[in-house]
Amino acid sequence: xxxxxxxxxxxxxxxxxxxxxxxxxxxxxxxxxxxxxxxxxxxxxxxxxxxxxxxxxxxxxxxxxxxxxxxxxxxxxxxxxxxxxxxxxxxxxxxxxxxxxxxxxxxxxxxxxxxxxxxxxxxxxxxxxxxxxxxxxxxxxxxxxxxxxxxxxxxx
Ligand SMILES: [Zn+2]
Numbered sequence: 672x673x674x675x676x677x678x679x680x681x682x683x684x685x686x687x688x689x690x691x692x693x694x695x696x697x698x699x700x701x702x703x704x705x706x707x708x709x710x711x712x713x714x715x716x717x718x719x720x721x722x723x724x725x726x727x728x729x730x731x732x733x734x735x736x737x738x739x740x741x742x743x744x745x746x747x748x749x750x751x752x753x754x755x756x757x758x759x760x761x762x763x764x765x766x767x768x769x770x771x772x773x774x775x776x777x778x779x780x781x782x783x784x785x786x787x788x789x790x791x792x793x794x795x796x797x798x799x800x801x802x803x804x805x806x807x808x809x810x811x812x813x814x815x816x817x818x819x820x821x822x823x824x825x826x827x
Contacts, residue, residue, distance in 0.1 A: 676727035681711040726792025736799035737791045743806040777814045
């Protein structure tokens with residue numbers, strides 16, 4: 672039995688496990704994928720190759736809102752600013768994964784939530800709006816400055 676977070680839309684915790692054929696009937700390439708489908712029509716995907724849900728089931732509006740968050744969030748860690756590239760000891764993919772962790776930690780702190788809950792797949796529409804408002808005026812330099820201040824505080 673998989674533990675489910677309550678559906679974002681209706682609070683139900685007993686979604687059905689279905690395949691991509693049910694969710695995306697016009698996408699044969701997604702038929703193999705597994706999804707959790709709530710009786711209300713909200714759904715979420717699974718971690719690749721597992722039945723482990725990616726967050727909580729959500730309806731169309733929430734999924735759209737999450738994709739807006741990704742539009743401002745992903746460039747923050749997927750694009751290495753020139754001033755940080757090629758200077759440290761990290762390979763670009765290591766640098767990006769560090770940047771990603773930092774960006775999510777920063778966002779969690781700004782939103783006042785635990786880093787464990789800071790995944791777009793778990794966000795409600797309200798949290799998406801909050802995240803979007805924070806991230807659209809954030810640069811990686813802001814995130815980096817925040818991380819350095821945190822580190823200084825931890826040492827003090
Ligand atoms: Zn539901």
